[in-house]
Amino acid sequence: MSSFLPYKSWNDAGFGQFLEVLGHVAENAGGRVVKVKPAHTSQILCYRDEFVFMSLDDREWFDLIECLLVDRDINAAINIKRVGLGLFPTIKRRKGNLVVTKSTTNSTSKEALTVLHSVQGWRSDQVESLIDRERSHV
Structure with missing residues (x-):
C-alpha cells in the first residue's frame, strides 16, 4: 500500500x-x-481474448484489425463483468507465458465491440492518423 x-x-x-x-x-x-478477482482483466482484449502487454503508464491501445482505440479501464470493466458472468477465458501459464486456453468470446465480442465503438465517438480522419502512428511503431 x-x-x-x-x-x-x-x-x-x-x-x-x-x-x-x-x-x-x-x-x-x-x-x-458479485465480488471478483480482477487478475488479467486489463491485459486481455474483451472482444478477442488476446493478451496485450503494455506498461501501466499506457492507458490506451490502438487495434489495427478493428480500427479501434481501446481504453484500458473500459476494457478491464467489460472483462470484470465477464468474470462475474462466468464468461472470462481460462488462463494458464505455459513455459512461463500466459496463454488463453478456453474462451467464450464469441458470446460477448459483439456487445463489447458495440460498447467500445460507442465510447470512442471519433471521426474517420482520426482513425487514419492513429493507424499511421501505430504502423510507424511496428
Missing part, C-alpha cells in the same frame, strides 16, 4: 460501506453484486 494512504485495507477507506450500499441498490433493481 502506498505510504500516502493511511488505510490498511479497502474497507478502512470506505469501500466496504460503498460495496454494502451498492449491494442494496443492485438488490432493489433486481440484480446482485
